[in-house]
Amino acid sequence: MIKQGQSLWSDAWRRLKKDRIAMVCLGLVVLFTLLAVYGEVVYFYHHAKDITPAYQKINLDLAYQAPGAAHWMGTDGLGRDVMQRLVQGVRIAYKVGIITSLIAIPIGVLLGCLAGFYGGKVDDFVVWLYSTFASMPGLLFILAIAMVVPENGLLGVYLGIGLTTWVGLCRLVRGEVLKHKEQTYVQAAKALGLGSGRIMFKHILPNILHVIIVTFTLRFPAAVGTEVIMSYLGIGVQGEPSWGLMIDSARMRLWQGMWWEMTFVTLALFLLVLAFNLLGDALRDALDPRLDD
């Protein structure tokens, strides 16, 4: 009997629901997302009213407070609440993750589709392009871009990470399209008189969507990690509480016995990366129609 109204997505959701670890990770991701939205609201509220938000207020009387009732995650060396800064850090991490994905994924998908579908000279060019990009040490390249961008800060981070991380996805998409364009259903679509663009994006792309979604969930935490490293190196975020900056400043106070800032920030980073990675793995299994039970 044929089940009605069953689609790729509801199938994937049904399979994902059975995976307990994936559901825990999904919960974590939702939690982080809510925190990011909350952080953005707080940021905008203070920005619009031009007041210094609590997480930026320096109050040396409150400095070096261990986690307690007033400050659940303690305060840092300048008396700022670590938890509030951590939430702001989620906001920046999410911005980096999403905006760099918005740069990298379209480039990778578009070039990969074109290369795989048309082959020949187009393919040669795309392969040459991503080989060139891949041959440069990633972090150095990101640093170079970030330094060239006039306005030092987040824009440099976005462009630096966005423009360098499309290579892996491009390669994957190219391979998948190569595989799919030889299938009979593509031949059948051609025989119906469909144009190349429609075949590529309307017929082949949905078949390789799981590759793209999984890539997103894997590259999101990677981008966050890169931002942390860049901020730590001093060419990323300036003046805002990114996790990288927090780790950097916490590192110097560790010897004073101030363990909480370092602990909570690394814990948050660890959980975010772990949740996205595990969710990505589960999604890959759930979205592949050939793995249907």
Place this chain on the structure above:
Amino acid sequence: MSENTNILEVQNLRVHFGRGDERVKAVDDVSFTVGRGETVALVGESGSGKSISALSITKLAPRAARYEGGRILFNGQNMLDLSEAELRSVRGSQISYIFQEPMVSFNPVFTIGWQIGEAIKLHRKGIDRKAETKRLLKLVHLPERLASAYPHQMSGGQLQRCMIAMALACSPELLVADEPTTALDVTVQREILNLLLELSEKVGLSILMITHNFGIVSDLADRVYVMKKGRLVEEGTTKNVLYNPQHDYTKQLMAAVPRLRPVEQNSLTTENTENTEESK
């Protein structure tokens, strides 16, 4: 069938692959015609160039293929002269294809209804797609509810019916059926062939049937062309070729086919119907 109304005339077609010493003459000086409302079979073994000939009609042969000569006149228009855009407007709307393996000829992530709708959307703008899809499914004797089914939920025979529905979506004049029954089991083959026969009469379709099976030829075709290694070796009306084959190769091909309908007794057909699975 009147003589001067050929819908398709292929004249001295040459399709080659590779160059120099590696040149393969997949189709070498082949000519055939399909009359209006006529069913013509192109018969030959694997690699005889029959599929390439069929695909060449709308220039769908693999990219490596080169059209070295000849003309393909469809309604008097040489298809080899058309631009890609002009060819696209012919494909699906005037010339449709059915492929060998229905199980892989559909996009696995879309419903059957959506895929039939694609053809309608492309060539017949402003038509109620849902109603038209239902009409087409009815035409090939499938229940309407299958429109919301996915390819993997259907049997090979059902899918081949859907394929035919899709091919007929824009009421083409010529249907090219590339081994439409090869991947199906025997009783389903019979159903599909009957359906094709019925439709060709009902909507006045011309059919170019590509096959290696003389059993199909005898049931369906008005005329037969036999191909071997890219060349035509024999042609004629089905009757003439079947009862009086001239070429050794034709005789071999005929001998290679297990008969669907034994001449004297009907014992073979009953044997075949026993171990067939009902469609899902």
